[in-house]
Amino acid sequence: MRENPICVRLAALREKMLEYGIDIYIVPSSDCHESEYVSAHFRAREYITGFTGSAGTAVITMEEAGLWTDGRYFLQAEGQLKRSGIRLYRMGEPDVPTVREYVESQLGQGKCIGFDGRVMGASKALEFEQAARAQGASLLALEDLVGMIWTDRPDIPDAEIFVLEECYSGEPADNKIARVRCAMEEQRADVHVLASLCDISWLLNLRGGDIPCVPVVLSFLVMTLRTCVWYVRPSIVTDEIRNYLSKHGVEIRGYDEIYSDLKTLPAGTRVLVDRKNVNYRLLKSLPVSTVVIDQSNPTEIMKAVKNETEIKNIREAHRKESIAFTRFLYRLKTGKANLTELSAAEYLDACRAEQEHCLGQSFTPICAYGAHGAIVHYSATAETDAPILQENFLLVDAGGHYLEGTTDTTRTIAMGSLSLKQKRMYTAVLRANLRLAYAKFLKGATGYSLDALCREPLWQLGVDFKHGTGHGVGYLLNVHEGPNAFRLRIPKGEEPAELQPGMVTTDEPGVYIAGDYGIRLENELLCVEGPSNEYGQFLEFEILTLIPFDRAAILPEEMDSEELRWLNAYHQRVYETVGPYLPEEEREWLKACTARLQLGKSE
């Protein structure tokens, strides 16, 4: 029997640890930018453990090796860690230590913690630093030990960079840079260090392809009130891009030069840097004589509030996505073709690809039939790929990138006759979705204030869903974007963001019956102004997604008259917007799908 390759890698890593005098080596899942998704080059934790899930942390000592991951991945990790000698730590389960607690238990006078400070977030790394100091241990964050032993490491993709023209971005880069400088002046900051890839791409109106599903460019940015330097691999910067940036007053330097450049900042320099969003080595490159202003990146709120051009475009992107998704629904509901989860997802991709300016998926779609629908983060593989039968629910959560913006939609489709309970649950999820979508509220409300409006119809039935109600959506960037979100609980220390006109947030309640089915209904909501009167400025939402809900699953008698009015008005908009782009037969089908529902007999 051949030796498990993971054991070979661990042995090689331990040799390096010995060489550098490191007792505890930590391998996180991140790149140098605290990105949610990372390219293959940065999957060091996957390389050293064999576990391919998106979230997890490995900790290796001379005697032990452990992997920490969350509930989504317990089964997968168990399988992939077999015979590796790596122990699985199930995060959140009783009596399972956190990474920090484990590291602390291994520490002691003279011990040394190590990690690659470029791929460890500053906030988390500062906790390890503190733990080491408290026990008379040391910390070495300069060495990428996994990189040293990783012989066939994938390159960073040399994806093409392109300029997002003003007809799409709505605001030239120099304007955006000037606005960030105003924000710096308000904080009396001399320098601003930006590592978040989406923020940099938004600021410079550039897009690339360095991360799957997120069209950004691996880079850093450092601004003063007069200069702006973009740190990027020179090999991917064409003359055209160089000229473009030069016109906007942006200078270019090598990707790795940022660390040495920061070290030369003069004493007393006030540096605006968001600790949650930079890596440890960046933070540590700032001389101790500088003053760190730890605030959110000013670009975070600027890019969340979409401008008029972006809003016009986003409506267009949703029209296209809604046409593609509706055609996909038509095939599902009327086609006799034998689709599986994977082939259905492919067919949706094909429908989307017919649309102009489409740049592909905004995330790996979830196409989950029956019991798979109850697994919130299910992703079909060749092994799990289930045939879609003429019964139960199919849950499809998918989205696309267009030059006109990014989309994220979920529909749950009745594939045959449903039980009364299934219809009740679908109707409750629909009511939850509509209650939030048609909310009116005073300026000052946050996504935390409104969350209960969505959950209340489910709570009345003693049901809840264990995920957020909605997240912000980027513009041809990450489909998950802050600071706006609908959430039940405010994370400790977080200042919730007020909802503002121009913010786009998803509205995606669900019900999940383990082993049976899952229902989620997701629309994107654009925050818009309502009336302004003596009570203040009212706000409301415009629903961007225009795809029919499934009337085969709706019990009108369980909805109140206002909710039915909302549903009928929504379906009318769907028909009017999407109908004209469909072939006659599909249009007639859509007309029937969106016809008025009448009040049930119980009222």
Place this chain on the structure above:
Amino acid sequence: MRENPICVRLAALREKMLEYGIDIYIVPSSDCHESEYVSAHFRAREYITGFTGSAGTAVITMEEAGLWTDGRYFLQAEGQLKRSGIRLYRMGEPDVPTVREYVESQLGQGKCIGFDGRVMGASKALEFEQAARAQGASLLALEDLVGMIWTDRPDIPDAEIFVLEECYSGEPADNKIARVRCAMEEQRADVHVLASLCDISWLLNLRGGDIPCVPVVLSFLVMTLRTCVWYVRPSIVTDEIRNYLSKHGVEIRGYDEIYSDLKTLPAGTRVLVDRKNVNYRLLKSLPVSTVVIDQSNPTEIMKAVKNETEIKNIREAHRKESIAFTRFLYRLKTGKANLTELSAAEYLDACRAEQEHCLGQSFTPICAYGAHGAIVHYSATAETDAPILQENFLLVDAGGHYLEGTTDTTRTIAMGSLSLKQKRMYTAVLRANLRLAYAKFLKGATGYSLDALCREPLWQLGVDFKHGTGHGVGYLLNVHEGPNAFRLRIPKGEEPAELQPGMVTTDEPGVYIAGDYGIRLENELLCVEGPSNEYGQFLEFEILTLIPFDRAAILPEEMDSEELRWLNAYHQRVYETVGPYLPEEEREWLKACTARLQLGKSE
């Protein structure tokens, strides 16, 4: 023309300021315990300005004198400050400096700020301390200059202290003290200093009469893990109370001795003290060598979560209050007597006084007819007392103290025929009230999560109310009690409290049409456990207040079927609980008031 007495007092105060070398003297409205209400003895700000409102701060320099108060009191303060030479600063209006900004503008090298450190909250005082330090000024917080010139100052009332027996409190004092000690151990605190009068009264199961409407005893308390010392005026402690306390391990010392006792704490002592809830001199009496643990008083959450005995009693208190209020409504709706705002309030008091164990009002009632109802903090005086006519709305917000607990209720009564708009607004406020009262929610939700459920029916009409949706209620203590509350906005830096079974919170949405009328409907809600299942522990509310809503003001066709079911079920409970205690004629009237409402024709 006689000289205004305020001018004489200001001149005397300025002489004292000269004597002590003070340039800026600040007089707040508080007692030594940061109490919401204070007894006459502590109304130094009223004495020195002539302004009798409950909230305000006076600042006196050698040349100027100013009074800061909020919007509730602008008109009253304008009148009362006339010819006093004191300038009114309207807090919250544009270009009006805050007290702190004004004080800072008057400061400079060598200047001296003064105030009586016993009646200034520690958090606020620390800001003045910082302002003084920043400008090279000094601060003198030892002298009560107003007290020196206040010749006819009222005494502190020598109200009787009584023990709240275990059949009312549900838990002996030594048990409560032991629980606080556990909380101290969790924080590794050696000493706990408690100045909040309600917390002390709750802890010792004692009640008194040192503050109008709040049956507490002016006192401090200092605990260690072994000792417990109550600092109180010895003159009011009877032998019975002394024996009672001794049995519970509580020692007694003089009210003012706390300051010198704290000064003797050994270096390194860890002192648990809630800075928001102690006066400046107390905080400053702690030697700098001690370690301050600035956390909420452990008693705050303990007293907010009512025990089973308290809950049983509170239901009883609400039954009594509901009987009294219903009899009052009967008189209003059927009596031909010519009542005014003041005489109506007196009649309600008389109805309450008929109930056993009633200990008077829990706050000064608001009995506001017609346009007065739109003034949220209206309080009728002999000058404003309006006759109640056979038209428009009468708003009555009142509550009582009983041995069985404290109540707070608002009803708005149609005194004659109403306009369609008035009925629409009443119906919307009623829907708002019911939506919150019948909410079901997951444990983990706070009063901020649920607030929008209440406001949404009003927001849908473009209407809002500019006050909190609800506050916690004490048990024979302050009618306003934290930490639970229903609020739209979380104050900066505050950690919202999770709703827990046993918490009692008011539910009091309103609509206020200036110059016309006000509508507020207030019930108290007890948080109770709902089902527990795979999603977690659900919570819901039991409505404690059982007083009919006014069907003459309700439009059933504007309510959905679920809301009507809730209303009918509530009215049935009202009739079943209150009816048996009414004379036959009143019971028949109540039966008609609480009869089922049918769905309107529009559905």
